[in-house]
Amino acid sequence: MPKMMLLYRFVVCFFLFFFITACAQKKDASKAKVMKEEKVLKINGVSLVASGDTLLQQNVMPLKEIGANYATIMPFGFIKSLDHPEIIYNQQRQWFGETTVGVRQYVELLHKNEINIMMKPQIWVWNGEFTGLVEMASEAEWLQLEDSYRNFILDFAKVAEEEKVEIFCIGTELEKFIEHRPEYWRTLIAEVRNVYKGKLTYAANWDEYKRIPFWDALDFIGVDAYFPVSESQTPTIDEVKTGWERWKVELKSVSEKENKKILFAEYGYRSVDFSGKEPWKSDRSMNSVNLEAQSNSLEGLYKALWQEDWFAGGFLWKWFIEHKSVGGLENNQFTPQNKPAQKVVTAFYSQQ
Template sequence: MARISKISIHVLILALIAVLSGSCQAEIPLKKINGISLVASRDSLRSEHILPMVEINANAVALVPYAFVPNKDEPRLIFNTERQWFGERVAGIEHAIKLLKKQDLRLMIKPHIWLRNGEFTGDFKASTESDWVKFESTYRDYILLYARIAEENNIETFCIGTELFNFADQRPDYWKQLIADVRSIYKGKLVYAENWDKVDKIEFWDQLDYIGVDAYFPLSEESSPTEEEIRNGWQNHKNMLEELSQEFNKPVMFTEYGYRSMDYALKEPWNSSRDISGINQELQARALKILYEEFWGENWFAGGYIWKWHQSENAGGPDNDRFTPQNKPAEAVIQKNHENFRN
């Protein structure tokens, strides 16, 4: 009897450990974020601008305040100034929040940095320790400003940075402290948005609620790949993301995703150059269809925000080769997928 009792106790202890371990794991959401990235505008968002978002069954919107580095030799951020467009600063963000909340849309505030001449933010690095400290001080002020706004307005998700790999990689102690500072004033979910090619190199995913990726993965060298070719192009990337989710026990979020409506759009999906073109509306729609089929049914995947959506009802259209899906065949694909995963 004593032996049986010891075995039983041992089994119970193991079971208890398993239960407790499971309770500490991050929740992997089954409901999806069907989001859009709203382009900051010089003008105020109006109620009629929101109707097309609702019509495509979006349930979330990313708002994008901007900060600028005017001179790379003096690395500091300029933000929330009257010289910026209304939608890029505090007044515009707060105005948009009020209107979007009336439609029961979930919100994410996703700060972006613009470097002089449009240089890629992931390559940014300060030249000296003194320059790093100056830049970090203004970045902290920028992030905490919008974190407070997020808390005051019950915003569901806050993004602590977008495509800043060198900064994140070279200054880990700063980011650890920044996350703690944000947590002290903001009680919602936190994410960081890393570029597709560096998402598996970020060390602080365990401190956040989501693994965020701007998902411009190259999928095909062809001018207009088939559905099968696009699906095949996703497999290595998808496996990496699933493994990353398992490693950190965090859901993956596409903080940005999308394609231009042109030939070769899947070769370098991040490429926004106006020197390349060749309108192909069907490829944009086809690529989104396969993306939804590959990811939205996965329980380790949280959903995402399509790049990008303009306030104007005349945005996009058949002669437009940019990222927006508005007034293009891709819009119907998005609407259908959102309807399938509506909540």
């Protein structure tokens, strides 16, 4: 074979090898970039409690300092009792942050700070009873409640669309309402999608979410994640991680069945003894202060769940706007503000 032909083949093979190698490296780099972007998109959120005043930049800075990339805005509607069909909302006597004007102001400032939003309109029963027990006594009252709730949700869904809110939550812990009127909820979801183009979820209580019949119509499986994870007065991090194992299996199974990621619409622990035993408790029967229990419970949750592929992230319950004047070493409530738990949250949120 002539030398020129050999040389030609050598050159062609060399450049072909170089081209294939370069393409492979580019593909690997692109894949790594996508994986990095997916990691950044983990939702590291807080549940922002509305205030009677406007949101200021100084109120937003603590959120950025802990690494939060999402915040829940929670406008409330009020009903007089568990069997009352009328929802009252967007009233002048309500706190500013619960009105449509206040919600817009909060969202706009948070967006300017590159913090994404989940809008989560919620019902509050005036005497503080559990919303999961809202139940009407007659067909006429059910229809009245449906109309009232539809107006409540659609009004805020329109605001969410106008303000380009990233996630909208259609309801929170309304088990009896869903059990009795499942078709209404599918209709409501369709109506919301007509006015709002972002992602949708529903916030189901931890012992309710497996029975929700319309996950297929939503984008996330929303769970208020007050799962019992420890019987100890001061649970260790490892105890909490172990306590999550049974729930992880269950959550992953539901995620795979519905082909949706799990989103913790709420999660958190009080700074009290036995914080992981009945985490949903907010009454005054638990009045100790145990800062270590709260810190360990949160760290155990993060280490157990935060890197799971089927897990989208979550919203810490709860965060108050006036950061400097809330929480603290004598506080036994859910907020981690100005407690050791705040450092735990920061450590995990900042590394995502």
